[in-house]
Amino acid sequence: MSAPVRAALAALLAVACRASDPPADVPTGLDADVPQGLPVDAAAEAAVDTLVVDAARPDVAADVAMDAAPDAVLRPYDPCAPGAVRDLDAVGTRVGATTRVVADNRSVGRMGPLDAPCARGMVGHQVVFRYVPRTTTRLRVSTNDEATDARLDTVVFAALTCAPIPDGGAALGCSDDTGDPPRDHATTFVTDANVRAGEPVFIVVSGFLHATRELFESQGTFSLSVTEQ
Numbered sequence: 001m002s003a004p005v006r007a008a009l010a011a012l013l014a015v016a017c018r019a020s021d022p023p024a025d026v027p028t029g030l031d032a033d034v035p036q037g038l039p040v041d042a043a044a045e046a047a048v049d050t051l052v053v054d055a056a057r058p059d060v061a062a063d064v065a066m067d068a069a070p071d072a073v074l075r076p077y078d079p080c081a082p083g084a085v086r087d088l089d090a091v092g093t094r095v096g097a098t099t100r101v102v103a104d105n106r107s108v109g110r111m112g113p114l115d116a117p118c119a120r121g122m123v124g125h126q127v128v129f130r131y132v133p134r135t136t137t138r139l140r141v142s143t144n145d146e147a148t149d150a151r152l153d154t155v156v157f158a159a160l161t162c163a164p165i166p167d168g169g170a171a172l173g174c175s176d177d178t179g180d181p182p183r184d185h186a187t188t189f190v191t192d193a194n195v196r197a198g199e200p201v202f203i204v205v206s207g208f209l210h211a212t213r214e215l216f217e218s219q220g221t222f223s224l225s226v227t228e229q
Contacts, residue, residue: 077126085162085202086101109124116171123207126204128203133228140192144180144188152186159198
């Protein structure tokens, strides 16, 4: 087992101890590679990210990461549960035909059931917004805004229901990596068809799950805008 894998496994054990024992009882020296001062979920995920970086055997490292990951990393999260869906009309600011909100996905779980059709199996930390169009028209949906963290990689899609889209099923629109520098991994798309006035649309903002934070982040602050065209 390589040195990076051994170090990351030690970090994972330290994170698990912090999740179950009082802070005063946590042994020192084991978690030097894990960022300090983070919530348990974030610290555990950082340990997994560190583990996957073993360049010599990335396949083995990834398998070990999933087998050894604490429950905090793998605990499922339902962004469609009562109280989880955010009302964009209520929390957003409307100017002309555009409704905009600045939010983040730092406080939601990693694993969710809403797979993005344009990035199957690669998204997490999902936040759902419910939007009711005022006119029958197409919607332009975007996170390509200066208020979006430059390192945040968003994957966004829209659907008529807050539910998983089956294989072969279609969303109203889905996009990944269509931003402008320095936010190359932000997202912009226009729905493939008109939406109807008064009928809710569910917009799912997800983070792309990179193997390591050296690339881009899957959690952060984003600006979501919805424009009736």
